[in-house]
Amino acid sequence: MSRAPEKPQRRRLQGVTIADVAARAGVSIMTVSRVINGEGRVSDETRARIGEIIREMNYAPSPAARGLASAGVTRIGLLYTNPSGAYLSEFLIGVMDEISRTGDHLLLHRCDSPEAIDAAVSKLAEEGVDGVVLPPPLCDSERALDLLAKAGKPVVAVATAREDEGVLAVRLDDYAAARTMTEHLLALGHRKVAFVTGDAAQLAAQRRLAGFRDALAAAGLEPHAVAEGDYSYRSGIEAAIGLLDADERPTAIFAANDDMASAVMSIAHRRGLDVPGDLSVVGFDDSLLAVTSWPELTTIHQPIGEMARLAIELLLRHVRARRAGGEAGASSLQADYRLVVRESAAAL
Amino acid sequence: MSRAPEKPQRRRLQGVTIADVAARAGVSIMTVSRVINGEGRVSDETRARIGEIIREMNYAPSPAARGLASAGVTRIGLLYTNPSGAYLSEFLIGVMDEISRTGDHLLLHRCDSPEAIDAAVSKLAEEGVDGVVLPPPLCDSERALDLLAKAGKPVVAVATAREDEGVLAVRLDDYAAARTMTEHLLALGHRKVAFVTGDAAQLAAQRRLAGFRDALAAAGLEPHAVAEGDYSYRSGIEAAIGLLDADERPTAIFAANDDMASAVMSIAHRRGLDVPGDLSVVGFDDSLLAVTSWPELTTIHQPIGEMARLAIELLLRHVRARRAGGEAGASSLQADYRLVVRESAAAL
DNA sequence: ACGCAGTGCGTTAGCGCTAACATTCATGCA
């Protein structure tokens, strides 16, 4: 007997591979590949049989290999600044879901200051990212947008209120949502309705205010008062103090986000007011705070995860189209909002 | 003239590749690879020159290709249940940072109910993950731990208070941290200190309570009162009501997390008490709530991102060691906590 | 009878990178 046929110098790295499936099915790996991707011409019979085997063997294609072979792994950058932690985590989960499906890479950079934006952008360039996702509030930062444009990186702005053509964007109709919320308050019988604005630098904040104003105007009403905030809990406290210590109190306060709405409730409680008995308070975003506050907030639900998924999909499509030569035009998507009625607002 | 030499049937997929660098440096790609990985025998001169070129060309190795060729891309699963959104986002960022460095994959599954855990675990098996990360509170779920062990998946528990040997874990010293916080309150002159517990099912919660008790005992004191909570804002409200409406009020309340501390402050305000004038309130976790509450919370800072990074590193090392044949033993790491003094606690 | 289009699959050549072995060229030393 001669020497045993020693072959495996390179160890097996992954569990089941496409080759295993192909072998078991008695076809070439290409056929299996075609089944996985649901394309190409494969007879229904073969397709079914292979599908069966895939399930049986518990085979899951390696996104890395797939990316390498086809699209070339795309690198997506994500710039964030800690807004509401709850928003970010939902957003990240959405992004990850989509990214892990395709095997692409995600690179995170925090930028809390304008200088940090500069640093992050050059970092992204170094890392060779192919596109960048900008969740709020960065999606409306001129600086970030400019820098990225200069670096030639496609950008998808999420939840931006800008109306620029030629920019990839996933939007929420802030205006319509604010109108809907205001109409809800009106329907409850409120006539003295005040508003706490978000950060005036953000266009989405302006759209929310506009929606509020127009809904009132359509009912022949004027805002009872408009207090300036900047989306922070802190600013909500101050706005609430101004509103509630005034001579004539509103019967309802619409805050441009949940953080501020929560702050308003806190001050109302300190003034001995019952929510919603003496004062209705509503928010916007349906963040975690909306349900951890007491009473729970009536608010506008934004499908954050869904928007994140859409953003990645849009960006990926754009990047690949560009790589394939065609200058892919910009498109934008609109996500649906939903009015969530909870306990913080009641009929007058 | 004959036909032009048409070659590029397959398009260029990535920007600069290792081959470009090698060509420019006049060496083989292996040498460049060695420089990148900082291993192998390469003369200092060559190493320096190539390093230079890499920087110049702005080359970044493709994690996907790297993984494919070497370790085989590792698939890491992450089970989560929406605890504090702020915690999750910090945690995710830490995880992502580490994962994107290595080009591995991350698969997320939400499990809010026991049944969801079953579903998630079998999903993970289907997806062929090599290891699983369990952030709190799942890190202490017997069910999740058992199921995963049965499936043969290595697990790293983060911020668990379990002391099991043979389990990968990244821990915070909850006991010591709670003692430190209690001593802080004592140093401020408080003698009537009450505690709001976390979810009794979580061992970390028990450790925090134990730290509190022991610190008092060391000072010859007894807890003024101990109210049961479960980490939720809601439970904090109820605990606070019990504590503050009692005959003899405490002068300080230590809540086992920030959510409940925030709830305590809210109730205190409603009872007309000033924080920290009439009542000191402290939390634990240093979540976003700690700074969005008013006044800002004195709390214990947990290096969440860092712990997440450590967890991934530990898990990856374990998985690779296992794959290489050796049965890698379990190890655990301890992360540092820090007392953050803000405005919600003052001297008596 | 011939061409030609359309199916259903297989073959080949990589994607960007690394493990394992191979080669080259100076040394050292008996």
Added chain:
DNA sequence: TGCATGAATGTTAGCGCTAACGCACTGCGT
């Protein structure tokens, strides 16, 4: 002089997967 020694670099063979093309075979019109 001969040759093991080892340092610096190159070659080859993949990792798991897909794009692009190839090839046999069927059906159909003329």
